[in-house]
Amino acid sequence: MPVHRSGTARVRRLTVAGALLAAFSFAFTVPSSADTTPARGSAYMGMGVLAHDGRSGTPTTSDATQTEGVDVSGYQGNVAWSTLWSSGVKWAYTKATEGTYYTNPYFTQQYNGSYNVGMIRGAYHFATPDTTSGATQANYFVDHGGGWSRDGKTLPGALDIEWNPYGDACYGKSASAMVSWIADFLNTYKARTGRDAVIYTATSWWTQCTGNYGGFASNNPLWIARYASTVGTLPAGWSYYTMWQYTSSGPTVGDHDKFNGALDRVQALANG
Structure with missing residues:
Protein backbone atom coordinates (compact mmCIF):
# COMPACT_ATOMS: atom_id res chain seq x y z
CA MET A 1 0.00 0.00 0.00
CA ASP A 35 -0.12 41.46 -30.09
CA THR A 36 0.19 42.31 -33.80
CA THR A 37 -3.05 44.30 -33.65
CA PRO A 38 -2.34 47.86 -32.46
CA ALA A 39 -4.36 49.60 -29.79
CA ARG A 40 -7.40 51.55 -30.96
CA GLY A 41 -6.51 55.18 -31.55
CA SER A 42 -2.89 54.50 -32.47
CA ALA A 43 -3.43 54.58 -36.24
CA TYR A 44 -1.75 57.26 -38.30
CA MET A 45 -1.61 58.41 -41.89
CA GLY A 46 0.19 55.87 -44.07
CA MET A 47 0.27 53.19 -41.38
CA GLY A 48 -0.58 50.47 -43.90
CA VAL A 49 1.34 51.74 -46.90
CA LEU A 50 4.62 49.96 -46.24
CA ALA A 51 2.92 46.67 -45.37
CA HIS A 52 0.53 46.65 -48.33
CA ASP A 53 2.07 48.90 -50.97
CA GLY A 54 5.76 48.60 -50.16
CA ARG A 55 8.58 51.00 -50.89
CA SER A 56 10.54 51.23 -54.13
CA GLY A 57 12.93 53.70 -55.63
CA THR A 58 14.09 57.12 -54.52
CA PRO A 59 11.41 59.82 -54.73
CA THR A 60 11.91 62.30 -57.52
CA THR A 61 10.10 65.52 -58.32
CA SER A 62 8.91 66.72 -61.68
CA ASP A 63 10.01 69.94 -63.32
CA ALA A 64 7.01 71.65 -61.76
CA THR A 65 7.58 73.41 -58.46
CA GLN A 66 6.53 71.40 -55.42
CA THR A 67 6.28 72.51 -51.81
CA GLU A 68 7.48 70.38 -48.92
CA GLY A 69 5.09 69.38 -46.13
CA VAL A 70 4.75 66.92 -43.27
CA ASP A 71 1.97 65.03 -41.53
CA VAL A 72 2.08 64.13 -37.84
CA SER A 73 0.04 62.30 -35.22
CA GLY A 74 0.21 61.57 -31.51
CA TYR A 75 2.96 59.09 -32.37
CA GLN A 76 5.41 61.99 -32.85
CA GLY A 77 4.56 63.74 -29.57
CA ASN A 78 5.77 67.33 -29.35
CA VAL A 79 7.17 68.30 -32.74
CA ALA A 80 10.21 70.55 -33.38
CA TRP A 81 8.38 72.88 -35.73
CA SER A 82 11.12 75.49 -35.94
CA THR A 83 13.54 72.79 -37.13
CA LEU A 84 11.11 71.67 -39.82
CA TRP A 85 10.45 75.24 -40.90
CA SER A 86 14.17 75.93 -41.22
CA SER A 87 14.55 72.79 -43.35
CA GLY A 88 12.04 74.09 -45.89
CA VAL A 89 8.76 72.56 -44.71
CA LYS A 90 5.95 75.05 -45.38
CA TRP A 91 2.73 73.13 -44.64
CA ALA A 92 1.58 70.43 -42.24
CA TYR A 93 -1.36 68.22 -41.38
CA THR A 94 -2.01 66.99 -37.84
CA LYS A 95 -4.14 64.02 -36.85
CA ALA A 96 -7.09 65.33 -34.86
CA THR A 97 -9.37 62.34 -34.46
CA GLU A 98 -10.01 58.68 -35.15
CA GLY A 99 -13.45 57.09 -35.30
CA THR A 100 -15.51 58.70 -32.54
CA TYR A 101 -13.37 57.40 -29.69
CA TYR A 102 -9.99 59.14 -30.01
CA THR A 103 -8.56 62.66 -30.03
CA ASN A 104 -4.84 63.32 -30.42
CA PRO A 105 -3.43 64.40 -27.02
CA TYR A 106 -0.69 66.38 -28.81
CA PHE A 107 -3.07 68.11 -31.21
CA THR A 108 -2.73 71.60 -29.73
CA GLN A 109 1.08 71.58 -29.76
CA GLN A 110 1.16 70.19 -33.28
CA TYR A 111 -1.67 72.16 -34.88
CA ASN A 112 -0.90 75.51 -33.28
CA GLY A 113 2.85 74.97 -33.25
CA SER A 114 3.03 74.58 -37.02
CA TYR A 115 0.84 77.67 -37.47
CA ASN A 116 2.96 79.72 -35.08
CA VAL A 117 6.19 79.16 -37.02
CA GLY A 118 4.49 80.28 -40.25
CA MET A 119 3.26 77.06 -41.80
CA ILE A 120 -0.09 76.58 -43.47
CA ARG A 121 -1.74 73.83 -41.47
CA GLY A 122 -4.68 71.45 -41.56
CA ALA A 123 -6.17 68.57 -39.59
CA TYR A 124 -6.97 65.01 -40.60
CA HIS A 125 -9.32 62.28 -39.45
CA PHE A 126 -8.41 58.58 -39.47
CA ALA A 127 -11.57 56.85 -40.68
CA THR A 128 -12.89 53.64 -39.15
CA PRO A 129 -15.94 52.84 -41.29
CA ASP A 130 -16.73 49.73 -39.24
CA THR A 131 -17.44 51.63 -36.01
CA THR A 132 -19.88 54.47 -36.80
CA SER A 133 -21.38 56.23 -39.82
CA GLY A 134 -19.53 58.67 -42.05
CA ALA A 135 -21.73 61.55 -40.91
CA THR A 136 -21.13 60.74 -37.24
CA GLN A 137 -17.37 60.70 -37.74
CA ALA A 138 -17.38 63.91 -39.79
CA ASN A 139 -19.23 65.70 -37.00
CA TYR A 140 -16.82 64.30 -34.41
CA PHE A 141 -13.90 65.50 -36.51
CA VAL A 142 -15.27 69.03 -36.92
CA ASP A 143 -16.10 69.23 -33.22
CA HIS A 144 -12.56 68.20 -32.20
CA GLY A 145 -10.22 70.30 -34.32
CA GLY A 146 -11.18 69.49 -37.89
CA GLY A 147 -12.94 72.74 -38.73
CA TRP A 148 -11.85 75.40 -41.19
CA SER A 149 -11.50 79.17 -41.16
CA ARG A 150 -10.71 81.60 -43.96
CA ASP A 151 -7.51 82.95 -42.41
CA GLY A 152 -5.24 82.05 -45.32
CA LYS A 153 -3.29 79.58 -43.18
CA THR A 154 -5.80 76.77 -42.55
CA LEU A 155 -6.25 73.94 -45.05
CA PRO A 156 -9.51 72.01 -45.42
CA GLY A 157 -9.79 68.86 -43.35
CA ALA A 158 -8.50 65.59 -44.77
CA LEU A 159 -10.19 62.19 -44.65
CA ASP A 160 -7.54 59.49 -44.12
CA ILE A 161 -9.15 56.39 -45.65
CA GLU A 162 -6.80 53.42 -45.97
CA TRP A 163 -6.08 49.91 -44.71
CA ASN A 164 -7.73 48.95 -41.45
CA PRO A 165 -4.93 48.39 -38.91
CA TYR A 166 -7.34 46.59 -36.57
CA GLY A 167 -8.86 43.98 -38.87
CA ASP A 168 -10.26 43.45 -42.37
CA ALA A 169 -8.59 45.78 -44.89
CA CYS A 170 -11.93 47.14 -46.15
CA TYR A 171 -13.55 47.27 -42.70
CA GLY A 172 -15.95 44.49 -43.65
CA LYS A 173 -17.67 46.66 -46.26
CA SER A 174 -18.49 46.00 -49.90
CA ALA A 175 -17.20 48.49 -52.46
CA SER A 176 -20.62 50.16 -52.78
CA ALA A 177 -21.06 50.37 -49.00
CA MET A 178 -17.60 51.93 -48.67
CA VAL A 179 -18.38 54.54 -51.33
CA SER A 180 -21.61 55.38 -49.49
CA TRP A 181 -19.74 55.72 -46.19
CA ILE A 182 -17.16 58.07 -47.73
CA ALA A 183 -19.88 60.15 -49.38
CA ASP A 184 -21.69 60.42 -46.05
CA PHE A 185 -18.52 61.76 -44.42
CA LEU A 186 -17.70 64.20 -47.25
CA ASN A 187 -21.22 65.58 -47.53
CA THR A 188 -21.45 66.15 -43.79
CA TYR A 189 -18.03 67.78 -43.63
CA LYS A 190 -18.96 70.20 -46.40
CA ALA A 191 -22.28 71.01 -44.76
CA ARG A 192 -20.47 71.82 -41.51
CA THR A 193 -17.51 73.79 -42.91
CA GLY A 194 -18.38 74.92 -46.43
CA ARG A 195 -15.28 73.14 -47.75
CA ASP A 196 -14.73 69.94 -49.69
CA ALA A 197 -12.45 67.68 -47.68
CA VAL A 198 -9.18 66.33 -49.03
CA ILE A 199 -9.10 62.56 -49.57
CA TYR A 200 -5.91 60.79 -48.47
CA THR A 201 -5.58 57.24 -49.78
CA ALA A 202 -3.43 54.76 -51.72
CA THR A 203 -4.36 53.59 -55.20
CA SER A 204 -4.14 49.90 -54.31
CA TRP A 205 -6.46 50.31 -51.29
CA TRP A 206 -8.88 52.51 -53.23
CA THR A 207 -9.06 49.97 -56.04
CA GLN A 208 -9.62 47.07 -53.67
CA CYS A 209 -12.09 48.68 -51.29
CA THR A 210 -14.11 51.14 -53.42
CA GLY A 211 -13.94 49.26 -56.71
CA ASN A 212 -11.81 52.17 -57.98
CA TYR A 213 -14.72 54.59 -57.75
CA GLY A 214 -14.15 57.84 -59.64
CA GLY A 215 -17.02 60.01 -58.47
CA PHE A 216 -15.22 62.13 -55.87
CA ALA A 217 -12.48 63.48 -58.13
CA SER A 218 -14.34 66.56 -59.36
CA ASN A 219 -14.72 68.08 -55.89
CA ASN A 220 -12.24 66.51 -53.47
CA PRO A 221 -8.48 67.12 -53.77
CA LEU A 222 -6.40 63.93 -53.84
CA TRP A 223 -3.59 63.27 -51.37
CA ILE A 224 -1.92 60.13 -52.68
CA ALA A 225 0.29 57.82 -50.61
CA ARG A 226 3.09 55.98 -52.35
CA TYR A 227 6.66 55.48 -51.18
CA ALA A 228 8.29 55.19 -54.57
CA SER A 229 10.15 57.25 -57.17
CA THR A 230 6.84 58.46 -58.64
CA VAL A 231 3.21 58.49 -57.57
CA GLY A 232 2.37 55.84 -60.15
CA THR A 233 -1.20 55.24 -61.27
CA LEU A 234 -3.75 57.45 -59.54
CA PRO A 235 -7.21 56.31 -58.40
CA ALA A 236 -10.02 56.57 -60.94
CA GLY A 237 -11.25 60.05 -61.79
CA TRP A 238 -8.20 62.02 -60.67
CA SER A 239 -5.92 63.18 -63.47
CA TYR A 240 -3.47 64.78 -61.04
CA TYR A 241 -2.67 64.74 -57.34
CA THR A 242 -2.74 67.74 -55.03
CA MET A 243 -0.45 66.22 -52.40
CA TRP A 244 1.84 63.20 -52.34
CA GLN A 245 3.04 61.42 -49.19
CA TYR A 246 6.30 60.11 -50.59
CA THR A 247 8.14 58.74 -47.54
CA SER A 248 7.70 57.58 -43.96
CA SER A 249 11.37 58.05 -43.14
CA GLY A 250 12.05 61.73 -43.71
CA PRO A 251 14.04 64.07 -41.43
CA THR A 252 12.76 65.33 -38.05
CA VAL A 253 9.42 63.54 -38.49
CA GLY A 254 9.06 60.50 -40.69
CA ASP A 255 6.12 61.36 -42.94
CA HIS A 256 7.03 63.90 -45.60
CA ASP A 257 4.88 65.14 -48.46
CA LYS A 258 4.99 67.20 -51.64
CA PHE A 259 2.32 69.74 -52.56
CA ASN A 260 1.89 69.73 -56.33
CA GLY A 261 2.58 73.43 -56.81
CA ALA A 262 4.37 76.45 -55.40
CA LEU A 263 3.53 77.97 -52.02
CA ASP A 264 0.92 80.25 -53.56
CA ARG A 265 -1.04 77.15 -54.60
CA VAL A 266 -0.98 75.89 -51.00
CA GLN A 267 -2.34 79.28 -49.97
CA ALA A 268 -5.01 79.05 -52.67
CA LEU A 269 -6.24 75.76 -51.24
CA ALA A 270 -6.29 77.27 -47.77
CA ASN A 271 -8.37 80.18 -49.04
CA GLY A 272 -10.80 77.96 -50.90
Missing part, protein backbone atom coordinates in the same frame (compact mmCIF):
# COMPACT_ATOMS: atom_id res chain seq x y z
CA PRO A 2 2.71 2.58 0.84
CA VAL A 3 4.33 1.85 -2.54
CA HIS A 4 0.99 2.26 -4.27
CA ARG A 5 0.38 5.58 -2.53
CA SER A 6 3.86 6.75 -3.53
CA GLY A 7 3.23 5.83 -7.17
CA THR A 8 -0.13 7.57 -7.14
CA ALA A 9 1.40 10.69 -5.66
CA ARG A 10 4.16 10.64 -8.25
CA VAL A 11 1.64 10.35 -11.09
CA ARG A 12 -0.39 13.15 -9.55
CA ARG A 13 2.71 15.38 -9.32
CA LEU A 14 3.60 14.67 -12.94
CA THR A 15 0.05 15.41 -14.04
CA VAL A 16 0.02 18.74 -12.19
CA ALA A 17 3.44 19.67 -13.56
CA GLY A 18 2.30 18.84 -17.08
CA ALA A 19 -0.79 20.98 -16.67
CA LEU A 20 1.25 23.89 -15.37
CA LEU A 21 3.70 23.56 -18.27
CA ALA A 22 0.84 23.53 -20.75
CA ALA A 23 -0.74 26.59 -19.14
CA PHE A 24 2.61 28.40 -19.16
CA SER A 25 3.10 27.57 -22.83
CA PHE A 26 -0.44 28.68 -23.68
CA ALA A 27 0.01 31.98 -21.86
CA PHE A 28 3.06 32.85 -23.89
CA THR A 29 1.98 31.58 -27.30
CA VAL A 30 -1.67 32.57 -27.70
CA PRO A 31 -1.31 36.36 -27.38
CA SER A 32 1.36 36.56 -30.07
CA SER A 33 -1.20 36.95 -32.85
CA ALA A 34 -3.23 39.43 -30.84
Whole structure:
Protein backbone atom coordinates (compact mmCIF):
# COMPACT_ATOMS: atom_id res chain seq x y z
CA MET A 1 0.00 0.00 0.00
CA PRO A 2 2.71 2.58 0.84
CA VAL A 3 4.33 1.85 -2.54
CA HIS A 4 0.99 2.26 -4.27
CA ARG A 5 0.38 5.58 -2.53
CA SER A 6 3.86 6.75 -3.53
CA GLY A 7 3.23 5.83 -7.17
CA THR A 8 -0.13 7.57 -7.14
CA ALA A 9 1.40 10.69 -5.66
CA ARG A 10 4.16 10.64 -8.25
CA VAL A 11 1.64 10.35 -11.09
CA ARG A 12 -0.39 13.15 -9.55
CA ARG A 13 2.71 15.38 -9.32
CA LEU A 14 3.60 14.67 -12.94
CA THR A 15 0.05 15.41 -14.04
CA VAL A 16 0.02 18.74 -12.19
CA ALA A 17 3.44 19.67 -13.56
CA GLY A 18 2.30 18.84 -17.08
CA ALA A 19 -0.79 20.98 -16.67
CA LEU A 20 1.25 23.89 -15.37
CA LEU A 21 3.70 23.56 -18.27
CA ALA A 22 0.84 23.53 -20.75
CA ALA A 23 -0.74 26.59 -19.14
CA PHE A 24 2.61 28.40 -19.16
CA SER A 25 3.10 27.57 -22.83
CA PHE A 26 -0.44 28.68 -23.68
CA ALA A 27 0.01 31.98 -21.86
CA PHE A 28 3.06 32.85 -23.89
CA THR A 29 1.98 31.58 -27.30
CA VAL A 30 -1.67 32.57 -27.70
CA PRO A 31 -1.31 36.36 -27.38
CA SER A 32 1.36 36.56 -30.07
CA SER A 33 -1.20 36.95 -32.85
CA ALA A 34 -3.23 39.43 -30.84
CA ASP A 35 -0.12 41.46 -30.09
CA THR A 36 0.19 42.31 -33.80
CA THR A 37 -3.05 44.30 -33.65
CA PRO A 38 -2.34 47.86 -32.46
CA ALA A 39 -4.36 49.60 -29.79
CA ARG A 40 -7.40 51.55 -30.96
CA GLY A 41 -6.51 55.18 -31.55
CA SER A 42 -2.89 54.50 -32.47
CA ALA A 43 -3.43 54.58 -36.24
CA TYR A 44 -1.75 57.26 -38.30
CA MET A 45 -1.61 58.41 -41.89
CA GLY A 46 0.19 55.87 -44.07
CA MET A 47 0.27 53.19 -41.38
CA GLY A 48 -0.58 50.47 -43.90
CA VAL A 49 1.34 51.74 -46.90
CA LEU A 50 4.62 49.96 -46.24
CA ALA A 51 2.92 46.67 -45.37
CA HIS A 52 0.53 46.65 -48.33
CA ASP A 53 2.07 48.90 -50.97
CA GLY A 54 5.76 48.60 -50.16
CA ARG A 55 8.58 51.00 -50.89
CA SER A 56 10.54 51.23 -54.13
CA GLY A 57 12.93 53.70 -55.63
CA THR A 58 14.09 57.12 -54.52
CA PRO A 59 11.41 59.82 -54.73
CA THR A 60 11.91 62.30 -57.52
CA THR A 61 10.10 65.52 -58.32
CA SER A 62 8.91 66.72 -61.68
CA ASP A 63 10.01 69.94 -63.32
CA ALA A 64 7.01 71.65 -61.76
CA THR A 65 7.58 73.41 -58.46
CA GLN A 66 6.53 71.40 -55.42
CA THR A 67 6.28 72.51 -51.81
CA GLU A 68 7.48 70.38 -48.92
CA GLY A 69 5.09 69.38 -46.13
CA VAL A 70 4.75 66.92 -43.27
CA ASP A 71 1.97 65.03 -41.53
CA VAL A 72 2.08 64.13 -37.84
CA SER A 73 0.04 62.30 -35.22
CA GLY A 74 0.21 61.57 -31.51
CA TYR A 75 2.96 59.09 -32.37
CA GLN A 76 5.41 61.99 -32.85
CA GLY A 77 4.56 63.74 -29.57
CA ASN A 78 5.77 67.33 -29.35
CA VAL A 79 7.17 68.30 -32.74
CA ALA A 80 10.21 70.55 -33.38
CA TRP A 81 8.38 72.88 -35.73
CA SER A 82 11.12 75.49 -35.94
CA THR A 83 13.54 72.79 -37.13
CA LEU A 84 11.11 71.67 -39.82
CA TRP A 85 10.45 75.24 -40.90
CA SER A 86 14.17 75.93 -41.22
CA SER A 87 14.55 72.79 -43.35
CA GLY A 88 12.04 74.09 -45.89
CA VAL A 89 8.76 72.56 -44.71
CA LYS A 90 5.95 75.05 -45.38
CA TRP A 91 2.73 73.13 -44.64
CA ALA A 92 1.58 70.43 -42.24
CA TYR A 93 -1.36 68.22 -41.38
CA THR A 94 -2.01 66.99 -37.84
CA LYS A 95 -4.14 64.02 -36.85
CA ALA A 96 -7.09 65.33 -34.86
CA THR A 97 -9.37 62.34 -34.46
CA GLU A 98 -10.01 58.68 -35.15
CA GLY A 99 -13.45 57.09 -35.30
CA THR A 100 -15.51 58.70 -32.54
CA TYR A 101 -13.37 57.40 -29.69
CA TYR A 102 -9.99 59.14 -30.01
CA THR A 103 -8.56 62.66 -30.03
CA ASN A 104 -4.84 63.32 -30.42
CA PRO A 105 -3.43 64.40 -27.02
CA TYR A 106 -0.69 66.38 -28.81
CA PHE A 107 -3.07 68.11 -31.21
CA THR A 108 -2.73 71.60 -29.73
CA GLN A 109 1.08 71.58 -29.76
CA GLN A 110 1.16 70.19 -33.28
CA TYR A 111 -1.67 72.16 -34.88
CA ASN A 112 -0.90 75.51 -33.28
CA GLY A 113 2.85 74.97 -33.25
CA SER A 114 3.03 74.58 -37.02
CA TYR A 115 0.84 77.67 -37.47
CA ASN A 116 2.96 79.72 -35.08
CA VAL A 117 6.19 79.16 -37.02
CA GLY A 118 4.49 80.28 -40.25
CA MET A 119 3.26 77.06 -41.80
CA ILE A 120 -0.09 76.58 -43.47
CA ARG A 121 -1.74 73.83 -41.47
CA GLY A 122 -4.68 71.45 -41.56
CA ALA A 123 -6.17 68.57 -39.59
CA TYR A 124 -6.97 65.01 -40.60
CA HIS A 125 -9.32 62.28 -39.45
CA PHE A 126 -8.41 58.58 -39.47
CA ALA A 127 -11.57 56.85 -40.68
CA THR A 128 -12.89 53.64 -39.15
CA PRO A 129 -15.94 52.84 -41.29
CA ASP A 130 -16.73 49.73 -39.24
CA THR A 131 -17.44 51.63 -36.01
CA THR A 132 -19.88 54.47 -36.80
CA SER A 133 -21.38 56.23 -39.82
CA GLY A 134 -19.53 58.67 -42.05
CA ALA A 135 -21.73 61.55 -40.91
CA THR A 136 -21.13 60.74 -37.24
CA GLN A 137 -17.37 60.70 -37.74
CA ALA A 138 -17.38 63.91 -39.79
CA ASN A 139 -19.23 65.70 -37.00
CA TYR A 140 -16.82 64.30 -34.41
CA PHE A 141 -13.90 65.50 -36.51
CA VAL A 142 -15.27 69.03 -36.92
CA ASP A 143 -16.10 69.23 -33.22
CA HIS A 144 -12.56 68.20 -32.20
CA GLY A 145 -10.22 70.30 -34.32
CA GLY A 146 -11.18 69.49 -37.89
CA GLY A 147 -12.94 72.74 -38.73
CA TRP A 148 -11.85 75.40 -41.19
CA SER A 149 -11.50 79.17 -41.16
CA ARG A 150 -10.71 81.60 -43.96
CA ASP A 151 -7.51 82.95 -42.41
CA GLY A 152 -5.24 82.05 -45.32
CA LYS A 153 -3.29 79.58 -43.18
CA THR A 154 -5.80 76.77 -42.55
CA LEU A 155 -6.25 73.94 -45.05
CA PRO A 156 -9.51 72.01 -45.42
CA GLY A 157 -9.79 68.86 -43.35
CA ALA A 158 -8.50 65.59 -44.77
CA LEU A 159 -10.19 62.19 -44.65
CA ASP A 160 -7.54 59.49 -44.12
CA ILE A 161 -9.15 56.39 -45.65
CA GLU A 162 -6.80 53.42 -45.97
CA TRP A 163 -6.08 49.91 -44.71
CA ASN A 164 -7.73 48.95 -41.45
CA PRO A 165 -4.93 48.39 -38.91
CA TYR A 166 -7.34 46.59 -36.57
CA GLY A 167 -8.86 43.98 -38.87
CA ASP A 168 -10.26 43.45 -42.37
CA ALA A 169 -8.59 45.78 -44.89
CA CYS A 170 -11.93 47.14 -46.15
CA TYR A 171 -13.55 47.27 -42.70
CA GLY A 172 -15.95 44.49 -43.65
CA LYS A 173 -17.67 46.66 -46.26
CA SER A 174 -18.49 46.00 -49.90
CA ALA A 175 -17.20 48.49 -52.46
CA SER A 176 -20.62 50.16 -52.78
CA ALA A 177 -21.06 50.37 -49.00
CA MET A 178 -17.60 51.93 -48.67
CA VAL A 179 -18.38 54.54 -51.33
CA SER A 180 -21.61 55.38 -49.49
CA TRP A 181 -19.74 55.72 -46.19
CA ILE A 182 -17.16 58.07 -47.73
CA ALA A 183 -19.88 60.15 -49.38
CA ASP A 184 -21.69 60.42 -46.05
CA PHE A 185 -18.52 61.76 -44.42
CA LEU A 186 -17.70 64.20 -47.25
CA ASN A 187 -21.22 65.58 -47.53
CA THR A 188 -21.45 66.15 -43.79
CA TYR A 189 -18.03 67.78 -43.63
CA LYS A 190 -18.96 70.20 -46.40
CA ALA A 191 -22.28 71.01 -44.76
CA ARG A 192 -20.47 71.82 -41.51
CA THR A 193 -17.51 73.79 -42.91
CA GLY A 194 -18.38 74.92 -46.43
CA ARG A 195 -15.28 73.14 -47.75
CA ASP A 196 -14.73 69.94 -49.69
CA ALA A 197 -12.45 67.68 -47.68
CA VAL A 198 -9.18 66.33 -49.03
CA ILE A 199 -9.10 62.56 -49.57
CA TYR A 200 -5.91 60.79 -48.47
CA THR A 201 -5.58 57.24 -49.78
CA ALA A 202 -3.43 54.76 -51.72
CA THR A 203 -4.36 53.59 -55.20
CA SER A 204 -4.14 49.90 -54.31
CA TRP A 205 -6.46 50.31 -51.29
CA TRP A 206 -8.88 52.51 -53.23
CA THR A 207 -9.06 49.97 -56.04
CA GLN A 208 -9.62 47.07 -53.67
CA CYS A 209 -12.09 48.68 -51.29
CA THR A 210 -14.11 51.14 -53.42
CA GLY A 211 -13.94 49.26 -56.71
CA ASN A 212 -11.81 52.17 -57.98
CA TYR A 213 -14.72 54.59 -57.75
CA GLY A 214 -14.15 57.84 -59.64
CA GLY A 215 -17.02 60.01 -58.47
CA PHE A 216 -15.22 62.13 -55.87
CA ALA A 217 -12.48 63.48 -58.13
CA SER A 218 -14.34 66.56 -59.36
CA ASN A 219 -14.72 68.08 -55.89
CA ASN A 220 -12.24 66.51 -53.47
CA PRO A 221 -8.48 67.12 -53.77
CA LEU A 222 -6.40 63.93 -53.84
CA TRP A 223 -3.59 63.27 -51.37
CA ILE A 224 -1.92 60.13 -52.68
CA ALA A 225 0.29 57.82 -50.61
CA ARG A 226 3.09 55.98 -52.35
CA TYR A 227 6.66 55.48 -51.18
CA ALA A 228 8.29 55.19 -54.57
CA SER A 229 10.15 57.25 -57.17
CA THR A 230 6.84 58.46 -58.64
CA VAL A 231 3.21 58.49 -57.57
CA GLY A 232 2.37 55.84 -60.15
CA THR A 233 -1.20 55.24 -61.27
CA LEU A 234 -3.75 57.45 -59.54
CA PRO A 235 -7.21 56.31 -58.40
CA ALA A 236 -10.02 56.57 -60.94
CA GLY A 237 -11.25 60.05 -61.79
CA TRP A 238 -8.20 62.02 -60.67
CA SER A 239 -5.92 63.18 -63.47
CA TYR A 240 -3.47 64.78 -61.04
CA TYR A 241 -2.67 64.74 -57.34
CA THR A 242 -2.74 67.74 -55.03
CA MET A 243 -0.45 66.22 -52.40
CA TRP A 244 1.84 63.20 -52.34
CA GLN A 245 3.04 61.42 -49.19
CA TYR A 246 6.30 60.11 -50.59
CA THR A 247 8.14 58.74 -47.54
CA SER A 248 7.70 57.58 -43.96
CA SER A 249 11.37 58.05 -43.14
CA GLY A 250 12.05 61.73 -43.71
CA PRO A 251 14.04 64.07 -41.43
CA THR A 252 12.76 65.33 -38.05
CA VAL A 253 9.42 63.54 -38.49
CA GLY A 254 9.06 60.50 -40.69
CA ASP A 255 6.12 61.36 -42.94
CA HIS A 256 7.03 63.90 -45.60
CA ASP A 257 4.88 65.14 -48.46
CA LYS A 258 4.99 67.20 -51.64
CA PHE A 259 2.32 69.74 -52.56
CA ASN A 260 1.89 69.73 -56.33
CA GLY A 261 2.58 73.43 -56.81
CA ALA A 262 4.37 76.45 -55.40
CA LEU A 263 3.53 77.97 -52.02
CA ASP A 264 0.92 80.25 -53.56
CA ARG A 265 -1.04 77.15 -54.60
CA VAL A 266 -0.98 75.89 -51.00
CA GLN A 267 -2.34 79.28 -49.97
CA ALA A 268 -5.01 79.05 -52.67
CA LEU A 269 -6.24 75.76 -51.24
CA ALA A 270 -6.29 77.27 -47.77
CA ASN A 271 -8.37 80.18 -49.04
CA GLY A 272 -10.80 77.96 -50.90
